[in-house]
Amino acid sequence: MSLPYFKEYGWEATVVAVAPQYSEQSKDDLLEKSLPIDVPVHYVKAFDKKITAKLGLGSIAIRSLYYYYKKVNELLSRENFDLIYFSTTQFPVCVLGAVWKKKFAVPYVIDFQDPWFSTYYDDKPKSERPRKHWFSHRLNKYIEPIAVKNADGLISVSAKYIADLKARYPEVINIPTATVIFGASEIDRQIAFENQHRFPQLFDKRFRNLVYVGRGGHDMHKAINLVFEAVKQLFVTYPYYAKILKLHFIGTSYAPKGAGTLTIAPLAKQYGLSETVVEITDRVGYYEALAALDNADALFVPGSDDPAYVASKLLPFLFARKPLLAIFNSNSPAIELLTKFRIKDTYMFDKDKNIEENVKNFLVSMIENANTVPDYPEDVTEAYSAKALTKKQTILFDQVINHKANATS
Known part of the structure; x- marks a missing residue:
């Protein structure tokens, strides 16, 4: 972007970058x-x-580390x-x-x-931890300090991540930092639109489809x-809606194709919604994801x-400018962003009351095609374009260069 x-x-x-043939990702x-x-x-x-798998090392980062070292050494030596x-x-x-x-x-x-090194999974049952968590947790614990303590600048999608790093490593308290999320690219949306015919149909348009594309997890x-x-x-109030409504969770696992673990479908089964909820663990391509968002009747983002x-x-x-339902922790930075875009169906699961009732109203409007197309403030859409957020990146780059120059003068 x-x-x-x-x-x-x-x-x-x-x-x-790593050559595509060495990656198992889609x-x-x-x-x-x-x-x-x-x-x-x-x-x-x-x-x-x-x-390398015979040694328990499957990570693309570890498998490519030597080759990155070799190639970048070559580039830095001659340019x-x-x-x-x-x-x-x-x-x-x-x-x-x-x-x-x-x-x-x-x-x-x-x-x-x-986050890189994280204690989030320390108190979680083994069934909820990522594969090879024991190894990656210990590896990250020892190599994150080397990388971060010597860094000259930090960018993050969350200000909380930067605050945690500064608390953990006093060495980076005074270096330039910036919070920059992924922007929205009109170039990419146009590419997705022009190539929709290349993508498999992920859901049946005869239904009313609420769609989420992204990782899952407990x-x-x-x-x-x-x-x-x-x-x-x-469905108790309107039984015939069960024949109309579908909820799709697409690309929920980072595992190679066909090897992902279902994390949403088992939950749906507990609620008796196995016929309504569809989980696809396989990751989809970026443009396929954009096309899925564009073809949905409404979108859902779980925090x-x-x-x-x-x-x-x-x-x-x-x-994508579709009716959007978002449910996050009240402390998530996403709440501020959603507020700027005036997304009225934004809820905080640890604070708001009657969320289920509001969600039912959202779904009824979606099923009856009564939801309105979101209308965003123009200055907000401009501020979060890929171009505007790239400028924020380069401002930090300039600060890093100036900081280095001042330190050596």
């Missing part, structure tokens, strides 16, 4: 259509997972770069920032789209419980019981 606008704000980017060839043709992209290898920017949730790669900074005196910025059950309870009550959770990809939901 940022690459088309970096040059406009005075920055020329060079990208280093591929989205259309992503290349949005890349500026003048941005060089260097692809690196990764060790074969069939070999002049002002900054290294890590924008990935494959956090172990970020530890190389400290290595390159020491060797080449190039500052680096880490973008936290999720931490979202508080929000989802309220919706399922409302649906259950709704986590983790108060720092912001739903970093919330803006594509908003810019």
Whole structure:
């Protein structure tokens, strides 16, 4: 989203990425259509997972670490770069920032789209923890300090993540930081629209479809419980709605295709809603996700019981301009964002009363096609465009460079 606008704000980017054939994640060839043709992209290898898995190491970050080190060393040796920017949730790669900074005196910025080291799962049952949590938790505990303590700037989708890092590592209290979420790209929405014929139909348009696209997990059950309870009550009052309404949860697992664990469907079964709720664990491509949002009758975004959770990809939901139902923790930064966009069906599961009744009213309006198309303040939509948020990134980049210059003068 940022690459088309970096040059406009005075920055020329060079990208280093893992070659697609080394990743088990779903591929989205259309992503290349949005890349500026003048941005060089260097692809690196990764060790074969069939070999590393025997040692219990399947992470793409760990498998590619050596090749990143080798390629970026080569680039830094022959060209002049002002900054290294890590924008990935494959956090172990970020530890190389400290290595390159020491060797080449190039500052680096880490973008936290999720927390890296976290104690969130410490008191959770084993069944609710991610796969190989024991190993990743301990790895992150030891390598996050190396990467963060030496960082020259931090970006995050949540101000709470930055506050936690500063509390954990006093070394970064005074470095430049910024809260920047994923923006809404009109370029991407146009690509999705023009290529809808390429995507499989994820839901039947004969039904009224409430759609969520994104990860699932037990931490979202508080929000989802309220919706399922409302649906259950709704079917008691209007039994024929059970033949009309479908709730879709799409792309709920990060696991490779066909290997994801259902986290929403079992909950639906407890409410007797197995015929109404559809969960697809396989991740879908970015543009396929945008097309799904565009084809839905209404959208739902469940928040986590983790108060720092912001739903970093919330803006594509908003810019789809569909009736939107959002249920979050009252301390989530998402509440402020939804308020700016004047989303009236925004609820806080730990504060608001009668949420089920409000959800039923939302669903009735959706089923009867009585919901109105959202109308957002123009200044707000502009402020959260991909272009405007790229400017916020580059302002922080400039601050990092100036901070370094002042420190050495």
